[in-house]
Amino acid sequence: MAESTILIHEQRYHEIKAVLARLRLDAAARLVVLVDKDGQQIAVHGDLADLDTTSLASLAAGNVAATGGMAKLIGEREFPTLSHEGDRESIHISVIGRVLLVVVFDQRSSLGLVKLRSKQVSHELAAAFNEIERESLSAANQSLPFGEITDEDIDSLFSQM
Amino acid sequence: MTFINYASREINCKIVYYGPGLCGKTTNLQHIYDSTAPQAKGKLISLATETDRTLFFDFMPLELGTVRGFKTRFHLYTVPGQVFYEASRKLILKGVDGVVFVADSQEERMDANIESLYNLEENLRSHGYDLAKIPYVLQLNKRDLPNVIASSEIAAELQRKGEPVIEAVASTGVGVFDTLKAVAKQVLTELRRS
Numbered sequence: 001m002a003e004s005t006i007l008i009h010e011q012r013y014h015e016i017k018a019v020l021a022r023l024r025l026d027a028a029a030r031l032v033v034l035v036d037k038d039g040q041q042i043a044v045h046g047d048l049a050d051l052d053t054t055s056l057a058s059l060a061a062g063n064v065a066a067t068g069g070m071a072k073l074i075g076e077r078e079f080p081t082l083s084h085e086g087d088r089e090s091i092h093i094s095v096i097g098r099v100l101l102v103v104v105f106d107q108r109s110s111l112g113l114v115k116l117r118s119k120q121v122s123h124e125l126a127a128a129f130n131e132i133e134r135e136s137l138s139a140a141n142q143s144l145p146f147g148e149i150t151d152e153d154i155d156s157l158f159s160q161m
Numbered sequence: 162m163t164f165i166n167y168a169s170r171e172i173n174c175k176i177v178y179y180g181p182g183l184c185g186k187t188t189n190l191q192h193i194y195d196s197t198a199p200q201a202k203g204k205l206i207s208l209a210t211e212t213d214r215t216l217f218f219d220f221m222p223l224e225l226g227t228v229r230g231f232k233t234r235f236h237l238y239t240v241p242g243q244v245f246y247e248a249s250r251k252l253i254l255k256g257v258d259g260v261v262f263v264a265d266s267q268e269e270r271m272d273a274n275i276e277s278l279y280n281l282e283e284n285l286r287s288h289g290y291d292l293a294k295i296p297y298v299l300q301l302n303k304r305d306l307p308n309v310i311a312s313s314e315i316a317a318e319l320q321r322k323g324e325p326v327i328e329a330v331a332s333t334g335v336g337v338f339d340t341l342k343a344v345a346k347q348v349l350t351e352l353r354r355s
Contacts, residue, residue: 005162005163005164005165005352006162006163006164006165007165007167008164008165008166008167008168009167009168010167010168013166013167013168013169014168036162036164036256037255037256038162038164038175038255038256039175039220039236039256040162040164040173040175040236040256042164042166052203052204054203054222054236055203055204055206055220055222058206058220058222058236059206059220062208062217062218062220062252062253065252065253065255066217066249066252068252069248069249069252146165146172146229146231146349146352146353147353148229148353149228149229149349149352149353153228153229154228154346154349154350156226156228157225157226157228157233157345157349158225158342158345158346
């Protein structure tokens with residue numbers, strides 16, 4: 001495969017969650033989501049209410065991929081931030097290496113504040129994700145619990161379908 | 162790229178349905194969505210034109226159940242089939258764990274199938290993947306139509322590596338889950354190997 005499996009261990013996950021929680025507070029945001037560029041949600045913190053964050057993650061990745069494609073067409077490497085301002089709710093997306101930091105905010109905050117606070121945590125998140133990639137690579141050389149998945153385990157997943 | 166979260170004990174995998182325009186990729190997803198229990202699925206997101214042609218992608222998360230204590234979730238995507246959406250098609254293949262090629266069995270669509278399969282191989286290569294090595298299933302759709310080519314004939318033309326070939330009528334659901342199972346099983350088997 002072109003890219004190795006990404007593994008997130010509990011300690012890293014809680015570190016990332018702590019950064020997101022701090023960002024949410026500092027940016028007065030409603031919700032903060034960390035998403036892989038392929039559309040997988042990594043962690044989320046904030047007021048979820050009935051928001052479908054899985055779809056939000058997938059659409060944010062599609063959004064960044066599409067604008068990244070446009071960037072290349074005009075000779076840019078990528079657009080590092082994207083903002084969408086609505087009447088009540090807004091979204092700000094920062095591209096941090098292979099992850100996307102998605103901040104959902106309303107009139108209690110402002111685009112300027114969200115941009116500033118997002119930038120402030122971007123190095124921290126980039127470093128955490130570099131560690132995750134390093135750990136994933138080293139784990140690839142060790143035996144994972146899934147090495148023990150049997151054909152019966154796999155079949156049982158489909159027995160309900 | 163499979164995503165394993167030890168904290169939330171989840172495995173997330175990405176499956177992409179590929180194929181020529183109007184071959185039934187969205188219909189496959191729609192049937193899976195309609196036939197799955199509410200607690201196992203998220204929303205079906207369709208980024209389509211006003212005439213219901215896929216513009217960017219369709220997306221639906223599907224939770225299969227638990228294996229070895231990990232929730233197993235598949236993210237199902239379709240690509241836009243129309244030739245001029247090439248740039249979007251390429252983007253969606255990024256990070257893919259398994260591919261379903263939906264072939265249109267009608268005689269007049271054979272050239273479109275061949276062109277789309279060639280395009281799939283090219284686009285996979287551009288992301289560093291090799292069709293010969295990734296989990297892959299060939300679905301022969303629209304088997305209920307009168308002007309279809311014999312399955313053996315389509316398979317001879319389109320089969321690349323002895324992948325499972327599944328006959329389907331996605332509009333009524335025939336073969337849809339068999340296709341999904343065949344690709345998901347390969348993805349999980351691949352995970353065991355890695």
